[in-house]
Amino acid sequence: MIHCHRVTKSYPMGNGRKEVLKGLDLQVLPGEHIGFLGRNGAGKTTLIKLIGGVEMPTSGKIRRGMSVSWPLGFGGGFQGSLTGYDNARFIARIYGHKYGEIRDFVEDFTELGPQLKMPVKTYSSGMRARLGFALSLAIEFDCYLIDEIIMVGDANFHRKCHIELFDKRGDRALIFASHSPELVREFCNRALVLHEGQGTLYSDVNEALEVYSAL
């Protein structure tokens, strides 16, 4: 279980501070699929970073009772100057996995072929998404943090994600930030609407999407 207790996060802005999250509470149970909805700048990415431990909350506590993936998003997690294979090797090392297994899975899942020998900075965002997903699926987490990135993939990638995340790993939790109503409807069984630093959790995704579109 992931437990966020009265989490606030603020960043310096000019002479004052911008408060992105103002005392947010959230619980994520094993196997739960939660969509994060909110306008640009509402704090979706910030909350995902806090849950992933990339940044620290200004106040409040986040407890992780299960293993949580690193946030899969447009930035971070990779070393751009290293090749796809080198990144895979690095991730295998720090998570204590056998590189051979990870490599096989990555080759199979990403279908990037010889491009894996090129530096990650030359990848398109779709290719990065494939690599990021492949690596985090190969490591196996109890909870996956996904920030938008599924959207940049093509139909084939989309299908693969569905098979790997839902058919093979249906028991895992998922946190998914997105602006796409279709994807949230497809992937999530609950949704959190972020607005003005507060989060409201809806167990009906359609209701959450209605509230979100009215913002």
Added chain:
Amino acid sequence: MSSFVAGWRIQRRVISALMVRELVTRFGRENIGFLWIMAEPLLFAGLVGIVWRIMKGPEEHGVSIVAFIASGYIPLTLFRHAVSRSTRVFSVNGSLLYHRQIKILDFIFVRFIIEVIGAMMAFVFIGSLLYLINEFPVPADIGALIAGWFFYCLFTFSLCLVLAPISELSDVLEKFLPVTLYIMIPFSGTFNMVSWLTPDLQRIMLYSPFVSPMELMRYGIFGDRVQAIWDLSVTVGSSIVLLLIGLVLCRRVRRVLVVE
């Protein structure tokens, strides 16, 4: 206990992975690869040694001038590199913080260790080379040499631990760092022994945390052919204070660090 063992295992995994990554990103896999880490200290020590040899003759105060300069310049390059590489180390490595088992202290430690390994390799290499042409003695007291290195490294690391977080909080540090590194050279013990100075100057020099370890290293190499004076209390004391401040600052900075 078992959690300690598990933590230790993760720590070792992370440190070795980070070291490989750092070496590959910095030096690539072309030609001699990571052996480049000893290229610069080697060139510095060698060329400066040769220039001094031409300017001042073969010996000074009874020891080979090339050996003296080489043995001083390599620790100095270690210090200068370690310090300049520890600035902004958190922001440039920001993308690694996506993996929770990697801590910001690992960044500082890894970069420092790589510099140490480079300096050590260069030191052994140039020492052996000079030994073959009779310009470098067999170390008289290997224990003193290693102890000197240890305390030199200890202070350097402690300073890096403070400078790294400060460089994230303020841009001013980076502006002043190059000139400070230059000004400190006379107080680093690189080019002279304390005993060559007047008593007043000797007192002042021993307040520099670099001087005692450097004297110890010189004694380890040349033995009784030089008169070495050291008092490690300044080095150890200032290192402990810096380590404590550094740990507190790192913790602070991690809380407010914005990761892209």
